[in-house]
Amino acid sequence: MSEIDEGKYIWKNGQLVAWAEATTHVLTHALHYGTAVFEGIRCYQTVHGSAVFRLRDHLKRMERSARMIGMELGYSVDELMAATFETIRVNELKECYVRPIAYRGYGAVGVNPRSAPVDVAIIVWPWGAYLGAEALEKGIAAGISSWRQRSVNAIPGAVKSSASYLNSGLAKMEALDHGYGEAILLTESGLVAEGSGENIFVVRDGVIATPPLADGVLAGLTRASIIQIARDMGYTVLEQSLVRSDLYIADEVFFTGTAAELTPVASVDGRQIGLPGPVTSALQTRFFDVVNGRVPEYDAWLDRV
Numbered sequence: 001m002s003e004i005d006e007g008k009y010i011w012k013n014g015q016l017v018a019w020a021e022a023t024t025h026v027l028t029h030a031l032h033y034g035t036a037v038f039e040g041i042r043c044y045q046t047v048h049g050s051a052v053f054r055l056r057d058h059l060k061r062m063e064r065s066a067r068m069i070g071m072e073l074g075y076s077v078d079e080l081m082a083a084t085f086e087t088i089r090v091n092e093l094k095e096c097y098v099r100p101i102a103y104r105g106y107g108a109v110g111v112n113p114r115s116a117p118v119d120v121a122i123i124v125w126p127w128g129a130y131l132g133a134e135a136l137e138k139g140i141a142a143g144i145s146s147w148r149q150r151s152v153n154a155i156p157g158a159v160k161s162s163a164s165y166l167n168s169g170l171a172k173m174e175a176l177d178h179g180y181g182e183a184i185l186l187t188e189s190g191l192v193a194e195g196s197g198e199n200i201f202v203v204r205d206g207v208i209a210t211p212p213l214a215d216g217v218l219a220g221l222t223r224a225s226i227i228q229i230a231r232d233m234g235y236t237v238l239e240q241s242l243v244r245s246d247l248y249i250a251d252e253v254f255f256t257g258t259a260a261e262l263t264p265v266a267s268v269d270g271r272q273i274g275l276p277g278p279v280t281s282a283l284q285t286r287f288f289d290v291v292n293g294r295v296p297e298y299d300a301w302l303d304r305v
């Protein structure tokens, strides 16, 4: 049984292979030790045709993640961009999610990853609103997790590694079990970090704030885009540490991420924040205009298929 909307081809190590044949051995190093880095990217059907939002920036982040864990991708960003476009085209998709992954493959056992080969794949498939279409409109109920965000000296937030997502998965399961739609993780010292798969922003008295990267959050490309879009719209955006009470007394809270896009947070731990507020709504509208190619100033963010 699969929940996945399967495509036709997957790009793997330089070749297009049939979807069902893009398999890997059960002794793949990454499966045992979490030695993989990946990206989550969206291709939108813009007013000028299909374009991948900040593809180059995502692939550069993957290159940095790989470097951080001592892995050579073996393909340049330009080569991976071309491979992504080709994969979207052969799957005949106008709009999709894009998942490049690089992992230590089959060929070595034991914790030291260095003698295992590096495999690289790019998978594309149609994927709608990650937190649900209703959440985009009405907001999502979030709960603060009892799990803490992995520390920067354990698994750095700058690395988008498979290993990090065990932490995210624990928080997500707990949130769902408690009746929330998403988790918010705090750092070990009690600062607000991020959602299980999103960065977080608060709005108070018209000022927008989000935790700084030094608090161990992923350097989200949606986060960076929203910071720039908001500043361009005239808002003040602060990158500053936040504590739990900043969420409870915020006028507005929202999540950003490639999967979640810009999703308002309706409540935190059952405390109502309110309907998507004016700042969240204005930013969400602008964000969708940008990714759909309706704002020429941000054209450079759209990598055309």
Ligand SMILES: Cc1ncc(COP(=O)(O)O)c(C=O)c1O
Pocket: 040, 168, 194, 195, 196, 197, 198, 199, 217, 218, 219, 220, 221, 222, 223, 256, 257, 258, 259
């Ligand atoms: C833990 C975490 N934080 C933040 C983000 C948002 O990053 P981006 O906007 O680059 O998708 C993600 C998305 O993958 C994530 O998994």
